Amino acid sequence: MITIENLTHVYPGTRKLAPRTAISDLTLEVKDGEFAILSGPNGSGKSTLFRILCGLALPSSGKVSVAGFDLFAQPAKVREVMGVVFQSPAVDKHLSVAENLKIHADLYGLGGAGFTRRRDEALSWTDLVDRLDQQVATLSGGLARQVELAKVLMTDPKVLLLDEPTTGLDPVSRRNFLDALHKLQKQRGMTVLMTSHVFAEADDVDRVAIMREGKLLAHDTPTALKAMIGTEMVVIQAKDTEGLAAKLRAEMGLAVRCIGDEVRLEETENGESLPLLEKILERYRPEVQSISIKQPGLDDVFVHVTSKAVPDHALAIDLKRTGT
Missing domain, CATH: 3.40.50.300 (P-loop containing nucleotide triphosphate hydrolases)
Incomplete structure (x- = not known):
C-alpha cells in the first residue's frame, strides 16, 4: 500500500x-x-x-x-x-x-x-x-x-x-x-x-x-527483531563499565557491549545465560554492582541496531540473519 x-x-x-x-x-x-x-x-x-x-x-x-x-x-x-x-x-x-x-x-x-x-x-x-x-x-x-x-x-x-x-x-x-x-x-x-x-x-x-x-x-x-539478539541477555552494572567489559573480552572471550552504564552480553539462548552469570560473579563479584538475565524487548533491539558502537559489518550480519 x-x-x-x-x-x-x-x-x-x-x-x-x-x-x-x-x-x-x-x-x-x-x-x-x-x-x-x-x-x-x-x-x-x-x-x-x-x-x-x-x-x-x-x-x-x-x-x-x-x-x-x-x-x-x-x-x-x-x-x-x-x-x-x-x-x-x-x-x-x-x-x-x-x-x-x-x-x-x-x-x-x-x-x-x-x-x-x-x-x-x-x-x-x-x-x-x-x-x-x-x-x-x-x-x-x-x-x-x-x-x-x-x-x-x-x-x-x-x-x-x-x-x-x-x-x-x-x-x-x-x-x-x-x-x-x-x-x-x-x-x-x-x-x-x-x-x-x-x-x-x-x-x-x-x-x-x-x-x-x-x-x-x-x-x-x-x-x-527480538530474535536478532537471542532469547536471553545478561545485563551488568559495574563500578567501571569499560574496565569490566575489557576484562570480559580479554579474559573470558565474551562479545560484550557497553551501552550507557551497562555491560551487555547479547545473543545468548535459553540455558546459556545462567552458567555465564555464575562464572562472571565467580571472577568479578567485587566489580559487579548488579547482574541480571532478561529477555530482549524491542527497546533492546533499538539500542542494538542504533548504537554508534556497532560496526557497520556487525549490522550487516544482523540484518542478513533476519532476512531484511
Whole structure:
C-alpha cells in the first residue's frame, strides 16, 4: 500500500552549514492492511520521511506510491485515500468538537446525511458523543486526541499516517487510544504507518522499521527483531563499565557491549545465560554492582541496531540473519 523506492533527501547547505543528507537511498514497503511502526533516534530522518509522505516536502530523488498512486505525479489522488494525524494538534481549541468535525467534513465535501453518518461512525468508539458542544480546549489530552482521530476517520482513509500520536498522553489515555486504533484498523482494513519512540506500542503491530542517519537498519516483525539478539541477555552494572567489559573480552572471550552504564552480553539462548552469570560473579563479584538475565524487548533491539558502537559489518550480519 505504501512503496518507497531509493528515496534520498538532501537539505541544501548555506554559507555556514554544509548540505545534510536526511534520507539516504531508503527502500521500504508497508503492505495493504498492515500496521507498521517507524522508529529511530533523533535525527534519523523520520520527520523528513513523514513530511514527504504527507506531501509537505519533495525529495531530492526516489519514488513513492500510495495505494497505487504516484505521490509526486498524482498528489490529489493520494490525498483522497490518506488520513494524517500530526504530532502537533491539528484541531482548533477555541471551537467545539462538533465545529471541528464539521469544518474538516466541509474541506472534504462531506455534507447532509452523508456527513451525519460518517461523523457518527467516527465517534462511535470515542468518549465524545456527549461532548460535541464542548470546547476542545476544555478536554483532556486523551479526549483531544480522540477528536484528532475521529476527524481523520470521517473521510474513511485507506492509509493512515500518525506522527507520534500518543505524545503527552498519560499511560491510561495512551493505552485506550492505541486499543481503539488497533480495533479500528482491523475493522476497516486500514494500512497504518505510525512513528513512535515508545516500544511498548510496537509489540502488537505487524512490522517495525528502525532508521538511523537516514538509512533503514531493520524492518521485520517484532518477534523476528527480538530474535536478532537471542532469547536471553545478561545485563551488568559495574563500578567501571569499560574496565569490566575489557576484562570480559580479554579474559573470558565474551562479545560484550557497553551501552550507557551497562555491560551487555547479547545473543545468548535459553540455558546459556545462567552458567555465564555464575562464572562472571565467580571472577568479578567485587566489580559487579548488579547482574541480571532478561529477555530482549524491542527497546533492546533499538539500542542494538542504533548504537554508534556497532560496526557497520556487525549490522550487516544482523540484518542478513533476519532476512531484511
